[in-house]
Amino acid sequence: AQSVTQLDSHVSVSEGTPVLLRCNYSSSYSPSLFWYVQHPNKGLQLLLKYTSAATLVKGINGFEAEFKKSETSFHLTKPSAHMSDAAEYFCVVSDRGGSYIPTFGRGTSLIVHP
Amino acid sequence: DTAVSQTPKYLVTQMGNDKSIKCEQNLGHDTMYWYKQDSKKFLKIMFSYNNKELIINETVPNRFSPKSPDKAHLNLHINSLELGDSAVYFCASSPLSRGEQFFGPGTRLTVL
Numbered sequence: 001a002q003s004v005t006q007l008d009s010h011v012s013v014s015e016g017t018p019v020l021l022r023c024n025y026s027s028s029y030s031p032s033l034f035w036y037v038q039h040p041n042k043g044l045q046l047l048l049k050y051t052s053a054a055t056l057v058k059g060i061n062g063f064e065a066e067f068k069k070s071e072t073s074f075h076l077t078k079p080s081a082h083m084s085d086a087a088e089y090f091c092v093v094s095d096r097g098g099s100y101i102p103t104f105g106r107g108t109s110l111i112v113h114p
Numbered sequence: 115d116t117a118v119s120q121t122p123k124y125l126v127t128q129m130g131n132d133k134s135i136k137c138e139q140n141l142g143h144d145t146m147y148w149y150k151q152d153s154k155k156f157l158k159i160m161f162s163y164n165n166k167e168l169i170i171n172e173t174v175p176n177r178f179s180p181k182s183p184d185k186a187h188l189n190l191h192i193n194s195l196e197l198g199d200s201a202v203y204f205c206a207s208s209p210l211s212r213g214e215q216f217f218g219p220g221t222r223l224t225v226l
Contacts, residue, residue: 034214038155043204043217088155101169102215104157
């Protein structure tokens with residue numbers, strides 16, 4: 001069965017410093033992987049997705065993620081944090097073993113200090 | 115133009131009542147979903163539905179039922195509301211069952 005683990009429940013950075021949000025997945029098939037962002041009192045918005053094309057995926061707002069099969073990881077990065085990046089981030093996996101029903105991680109809260 | 119909309123945005127009701135939350139998408143997607151988000155932000159999928167198949171998360175009480183009058187709508191009906199049903203409920207749609215999802219703004223349900 002597919003699963004996803006977000007390794008940090010909270011990540012705190014200073015504005016202008018790099019962001020790293022970690023995600024490990026488990027899948028017996030070729031997975032599709034996604035990162036979503038949720039700002040306070042809002043719905044979720046897709047940041048980026050991996051669907052077996054290029055392993056380095058670029059998303060919106062300067063975010064990117066690299067699919068590493070050997071490490072079963074799909075970490076989200078951004079070179080320089082902005083105050084507006086403060087939000088909840090969700091890593092998601094889906095594969096055909098799970099009938100493509102998405103499995104969400106428990107979320108990582110990104111805190112950005114001035 | 116709103117892609118995925120939900121009504122109402124807020125819903126406050128008494129235990130034991132029956133309520134519905136409506137969801138509409140104007141994206142032409144085939145698959146729609148309902149999620150429950152608890153106070154710790156954990157997202158739990160409740161239902162996945164397309165023209166052909168309803169997939170129910172087996173942990174969802176049968177007091178919850180999805181109703182789809184047409185491809186663009188997937189409403190959530192809840193019978194005999196309980197305190198533990200208080201949460202934010204999100205509707206989402208996807209062009210393919212394996213594709214990215216587009217989420218609605220959420221409905222905050224409070225059961226008193």
